[in-house]
Ligand SMILES: Nc1ncnc2c1ncn2[C@@H]1O[C@H](COP(=O)(O)OP(=O)(O)OP(=O)(O)O)[C@@H](O)[C@H]1O
């Protein structure tokens with residue numbers, strides 16, 4: 027079974043002149059950890075928003091574990107998918123504990139078991155001392171880590187992360203990547219986007235490179251490098267396919 | 275249910291951390307109603323308690339002058355002034371003071387006025403006695419002068435209603451003095467005929483039938499007179515309750531901007547239950563606000579020497595009114611928070627629209643004293659429905675039946691605004 031199956035997605039935002047997605051298709055098997063890569067504006071966030079039902083595609087289909095993402099099944103999909111948005115989706119004036127307790131409550135968890143779960147995750151992400159500090163006073167890395175915890179409280183089968191390592195230091199990044207590997211090892215599927223190709227090369231079994239809303243290439247990072255004799259690493263493969271022009 | 279309670283808890287925590295919001299919701303209204311009640315105390319008294327200065331020039335030095343002075347002074351509405359720097363006021367001085375606008379009214383009592391009245395009464399008594407076969411005894415002036423009149427001088431700026439009130443009062447005093455004197459003369463005449471009458475003759479009552487004022491409300495009998503506290507405390511409480519649109523709209527726009535709304539939408543379960551939690555919380559805050567203001571009206575106002583707020587008889591009706599106003603105000607906040615993109619836009623629009631709705635809705639000055647056309651527009655303001663319902667309960671001792679039309683208007687308006695907000699939000703997702 028595929029964890030994600032995207033077929034011929036098209037999307038042009040209302041009022042936009044150019045389409046954000048134009049016939050994007052890809053699929054990943056269950057239990058894999060994959061990278062969705064592409065330059066700025068390639069359509070990564072748009073794809074993720076369609077995956078989780080925040081944005082409606084103009085045409086094309088999305089299946090999550092064979093469940094079609096449509097109005098009727100949106101709720102069911104939400105239960106099996108965990109999303110870490112590109113922006114920090116937390117209440118800045120609430121503490122980490124208050125934020126996570128609230129989101130846990132909304133998922134239907136409560137009481138001591140929820141508190142225990144939050145405490146465990148805060149410890150795993152090195153945030154136990156900051157549990158009762160307001161999120162607005164957190165560093166960028168602390169916010170990113172809390173943002174991830176908020177997405178995994180319901181133990182989703184598929185975890186989708188939009189640039190979880192953007193703007194964080196080496197230590198935080200290493201902790202986040204370590205967690206993703208760990209989570210994947212428990213049999214969960216992970217899809218994440220990043221602009222750090224070295225990082226993707228390190229942890230992803232499979233990667234998809236998209237540009238201008240279209241699939242450019244999909245495959246295992248090692249294979250990609252091997253197939254292009256003149257490329258020493260993933261970054262060079264990426265530049266080969268997407269060019270050197272700066273996006274706007 | 276868990277979602278609802280969790281949301282209320284979350285909103286509570288957010289509000290606790292928002293010191294400016296707390297001040298806006300609880301401190302500002304207390305200051306506002308206190309200031310408004312105090313500064314509007316005098317204008318309200320204008321119609322009820324304020325004293326007008328009246329100059330009197332008494333050239334008569336008799337009973338009529340005394341009676342007029344005492345009568346006017348006794349109503350409590352007038353300040354009778356008959357001396358200027360220790361010396362009795364002269365007609366020329368008085369005319370000057372009226373002409374330059376220092377005083378609005380002057381009454382001069384002509385020389386010999388009382389004598390004229392006595393003479394007239396004597397003449398009547400003599401006349402009656404003669405017809406009854408009793409010899410006439412009382413002295414009568416040879417020639418009655420019919421040019422004697424109590425003179426009234428008014429400042430041209432004096433209001434018509436004010437002038438006619440004074441004229442009527444004086445007319446009343448003149449009649450009374452003349453009747454009193456006449457009755458006295460009759461009594462005197464009877465006594466002189468039969469000395470035994472002296473002890474047993476009953477005092478003649480002037481007024482066989484009196485006049486009594488009672489105000490009737492739609493509910494029971496009214497025993498509260500509208501005053502500054504009675505108008506300003508409920509009116510500005512409603513105004514303050516509507517100001518909740520500022521924190522609500524800010525809260526919603528911030529949620530959209532800082533991304534937490536995205537997280538809320540990613541979590542399975544109806545977003546409506548989260549919205550309902552928000553609604554419940556802010557309605558609760560509105561009701562707390564309302565009763566805080568009521569407490570200020572009950573205990574704070576008397577400390578400032580102002581009247582105590584009267585709450586009518588049906589407290590449940592008062593509570594229902596507060597909840598209904600809270601629902602409409604909160605719904606308005608949710609609508610503004612949904613429609614506007616930035617907190618600044620929402621703040622400006624929200625604040626200005628409430629000021630306008632309150633001005634036309636009779637919050638600043640009662641609707642009743644506005645021109646008819648403005649009243650018609652004013653009756654479309656939700657704030658006027660709220661104020662009307664509260665006045666029904668507090669001033670007219672009304673019950674739930676009486677306020678029902680206003681409550682239905684408030685709730686229908688709230689539901690409509692929530693419906694629009696929900697539609698707009700739904701269209702945003704797709
Ligand atoms: N709400 C929106 N309305 C209009 N256009 C949008 C909207 N969101 C994204 N776009 C456009 O769609 C295209 C794809 O944007 P998207 O955010 O999906 O790219 P991305 O790959 O996530 O980029 P980045 O790496 O910078 O995050 C861009 O051209 C962007 O300008």
Ligand SMILES: [Mg+2]
Pocket residue numbers: 070071072112188
């Ligand atoms: Mg993006």
